[in-house]
Amino acid sequence: MPPQSYVSHIKEIEAFGLGQPMHGGSRDEAVLGSWRRCLDHHRLDPARTCEAVIVPEGQLRQHQEESESLIRIARSGLERLYQQLKGLDYVLLLADRHGVAVDFLGREADTGDLRRAGLYLGAEWREDRAGTSAVGACLATGDALIVHQSDHFDFTHTRLSCTAAPIYDLRGELAAVLDLSQLRSPEERASQGLALNLVVAAARRVELANLMAQSRRDWVLRFSQSPDFLDVDPDAAIAVDAHGRINAMTHAGARLLAAAARLDWRRRHALIGQPLERFFQFDARHLPNLRADRPAQQRIVRACDGRVLFAHAIEPMRVRNPASRPLTPAPLPAALQALSAGDPVMDALLHKAARLAPRNLPILVQGETGAGKEFLARAIHGASGRGGAFVAINCAAIPESLLESELFGYLPGAWTGGASKGRQGLVEAAHRGTLFLDEIGDMPLALQAKLLRVLSESQVLPLGAREPRTVDIRVVSASHRPLAELVQSGQFRQDLLYRLNAAELQLPPLRQRRDLGGMMDRMLADLGSQYSLGEAARAMLLAHPWPGNLRELNNVLRYAVALCGDGPQAGAEAWECVIEQIHLPDSLQAVDVLDAGPSVLQMGSAAALDEAGGAGGCFQPGGAVELEQLLAQCHGNVSEVARQLGVSRSTVHRRIQRLQLGVRCARWSKRPS
Ligand SMILES: Nc1ncnc2c1ncn2[C@@H]1O[C@H](COP(=O)(O)OP(=O)(O)OP(=O)(O)O)[C@@H](O)[C@H]1O
Numbered sequence: 031m032p033p034q035s036y037v038s039h040i041k042e043i044e045a046f047g048l049g050q051p052m053h054g055g056s057r058d059e060a061v062l063g064s065w066r067r068c069l070d071h072h073r074l075d076p077a078r079t080c081e082a083v084i085v086p087e088g089q090l091r092q093h094q095e096e097s098e099s100l101i102r103i104a105r106s107g108l109e110r111l112y113q114q115l116k117g118l119d120y121v122l123l124l125a126d127r128h129g130v131a132v133d134f135l136g137r138e139a140d141t142g143d144l145r146r147a148g149l150y151l152g153a154e155w156r157e158d159r160a161g162t163s164a165v166g167a168c169l170a171t172g173d174a175l176i177v178h179q180s181d182h183f184d185f186t187h188t189r190l191s192c193t194a195a196p197i198y199d200l201r202g203e204l205a206a207v208l209d210l211s212q213l214r215s216p217e218e219r220a221s222q223g224l225a226l227n228l229v230v231a232a233a234r235r236v237e238l239a240n241l242m243a244q245s246r247r248d249w250v251l252r253f254s255q256s257p258d259f260l261d262v263d264p265d266a267a268i269a270v271d272a273h274g275r276i277n278a279m280t281h282a283g284a285r286l287l288a289a290a291a292r293l294d295w296r297r298r299h300a301l302i303g304q305p306l307e308r309f310f311q312f313d314a315r316h317l318p319n320l321r322a323d324r325p326a327q328q329r330i331v332r333a334c335d336g337r338v339l340f341a342h343a344i345e346p347m348r349v350r351n352p353a354s355r356p357l358t359p360a361p362l363p364a365a366l367q368a369l370s371a372g373d374p375v376m377d378a379l380l381h382k383a384a385r386l387a388p389r390n391l392p393i394l395v396q397g398e399t400g401a402g403k404e405f406l407a408r409a410i411h412g413a414s415g416r417g418g419a420f421v422a423i424n425c426a427a428i429p430e431s432l433l434e435s436e437l438f439g440y441l442p443g444a445w446t447g448g449a450s451k452g453r454q455g456l457v458e459a460a461h462r463g464t465l466f467l468d469e470i471g472d473m474p475l476a477l478q479a480k481l482l483r484v485l486s487e488s489q490v491l492p493l494g495a496r497e498p499r500t501v502d503i504r505v506v507s508a509s510h511r512p513l514a515e516l517v518q519s520g521q522f523r524q525d526l527l528y529r530l531n532a533a534e535l536q537l538p539p540l541r542q543r544r545d546l547g548g549m550m551d552r553m554l555a556d557l558g559s560q561y562s563l564g565e566a567a568r569a570m571l572l573a574h575p576w577p578g579n580l581r582e583l584n585n586v587l588r589y590a591v592a593l594c595g596d597g598p599q600a601g602a603e604a605w606e607c608v609i610e611q612i613h614l615p616d617s618l619q620a621v622d623v624l625d626a627g628p629s630v631l632q633m634g635s636a637a638a639l640d641e642a643g644g645a646g647g648c649f650q651p652g653g654a655v656e657l658e659q660l661l662a663q664c665h666g667n668v669s670e671v672a673r674q675l676g677v678s679r680s681t682v683h684r685r686i687q688r689l690q691l692g693v694r695c696a697r698w699s700k701r702p703s
Pocket residue numbers: 368369370397398399400401402403404405406468508510553580581582584
């Protein structure tokens with residue numbers, strides 16, 4: 031496409047925005063998609079141009095700290111690629127998931143030009159800030175693309191040619207973007223086709239190197255469509271833990287798994303933690319057969335969608351002597367260790383939290399209500415080594431009119447209704463400690479702007495004060511609502527989100543945790559060592575979906591303990607109390623163990639079956655009619671019904687309650703016997 035003047039560039043974008051037919055050659059769909067987002071979503075004006083933004087030094091350091099291990103791993107791949115392209119005047123940028131360039135390789139002689147053009151360390155290429163660019167659009171879609179010259183939305187950047195590919199982390203989240211750009215490039219867009227292939231291949235190798243470095247204790251399974259490239263340059267890789275479950279994957283690995291199980295690769299939670307057999311007609315016990323000591327042609331696996339691949343299994347490294355000990359992850363600080371009873375997703379999250387804890391990076395914890403966000407924030411504070419206090423504030427619980435004074439404090443007489451001596455705000459109270467902002471998504475927009483200023487400048491201005499006070503705080507925030515969606519709907523400031531989530535920790539809901547049983551035991555032990563769970567009660571708890579997560583579990587256990595026993599009799603030395611189904615709240619009785627599927631039945635819980643109504647079939651789930659008839663026959667005599675069914679009275683009562691037969695039951699019982 032020939033170079034465009036400022037006017038024709040604006041006209042073309044405006045015409046596109048109005049849905050008019052495009053003239054002068056076709057634009058790539060990915061570019062048009064980005065233009066559409068810039069116009070409709072980010073509300074950018076193509077007529078307003080803006081020089082490239084380079085973030086201040088301190089902010090850049092924060093971004094680099096966050097991506098430290100990725101930069102280290104990507105470096106050698108970047109250098110190799112840069113060498114391959116030497117003489118072609120390409121610049122290589124590694125941008126983090128916020129669109130900030132955290133690593134850069136380019137000709138020193140061009141530094142001035144490159145900095146002005148934004149092809150430099152610290153350049154910020156997010157779509158909402160800089161319009162269509164390769165980095166910004168790649169972050170928005172997760173796909174590789176070329177943004178060539180006038181493909182850029184902002185006319186300022188239309189002399190650049192940029193090509194970018196995404197780098198995903200081991201759990202399938204977009205972690206960074208690798209960008210290959212030229213200040214001066216041929217007019218033809220097709221000239222960048224090679225750059226696209228190179229950058230995609232380099233991103234794939236970075237992901238692979240990352241997986242190899244971080245999965246040393248797992249089996250690593252690498253795949254290729256060709257036996258010749260299998261051992262030297264595989265297409266995809268996954269890591270499999272000792273139980274044969276998927277623990278990590280490269281992006282190509284995620285796509286391979288998703289295709290095999292006919293899932294959307296974006297549903298990464300449906301991939302991690304799943305058994306290998308879900309995706310391949312292959313038993314994890316046979317992984318040793320795929321080691322490199324056999325010819326590549328013989329190492330064949332068949333995916334569940336019928337695809338045949340060559341595979342190379344690399345066995346976990348063993349700690350043979352004390353010198354190789356660093357391979358074992360450092361033990362978790364006690365505060366964090368208490369939060370998991372062996373769930374692999376939780377364990378990975380806690381190891382990440384342990385590494386982040388001592389750094390002064392803002393952390394955003396996301397998760398369903400009651401999933402333990404505040405518990406995690408407290409544990410991070412406990413492991414941070416920060417001497418100040420942990421100060422928590424629930425932004426949703428405090429009226430909007432009071433939130434500002436609560437957070438920032440006020441001087442005497444600053445507002446009517448305030449304490450006469452004034453009051454220190456929570457931000458200051460968290461000086462040298464941790465400020466936990468719970469339900470941050472509910473913070474009013476006006477206050478978001480003020481909080482942003484506090485975080486950017488590390489200074490707080492109490493109401494009525496003239497001089498700001500310097501504070502050293504670590505912010506951990508939490509929300510059960512996805513903040514990215516609140517940004518999209520204009521309820522949350524994007525710049526604040528970027529400030530708050532230098533690192534994001536996503537807590538899994540309890541129903542997805544594999545340590546539910548262990549957590550139940552731990553929480554029960556905290557309530558008293560004398561309590562234990564009977565088999566039927568345990569089966570019922572395991573079958574419950576726990577919409578209220580750990581909070582609900584805690585409440586249920588407290589309730590059960592309260593109902594279970596009144597404590598030791600006088601003179602008794604030790605006593606034990608087994609929690610049975612009868613001690614569980616009625617709301618839980620709605621979970622039918624027979625309905626709960628094989629996971630509970632496999633536990634061999636005969637007692638659970640009996641409690642649910644007997645396995646003999648006379649008291650089937652959903653048997654309202656039969657129960658009603660029997661109750662009518664027995665004139666509402668529950669003991670008689672229970673005797674005839676061979677189950678306990680409480681089971682019948684629960685079933686009456688569940689099937690809402692109570693009113694009719696009362697009527698039958700009035701009949702003369
Ligand atoms: N690791 C844990 N061990 C024991 N109990 C826990 C744990 N995590 C959470 N709980 C229980 O769940 C309750 C809720 O935890 P927390 O307040 O951390 O959840 P949350 O995700 O912040 O909830 P919300 O979204 O409602 O603010 C706690 O009061 C505690 O009873």
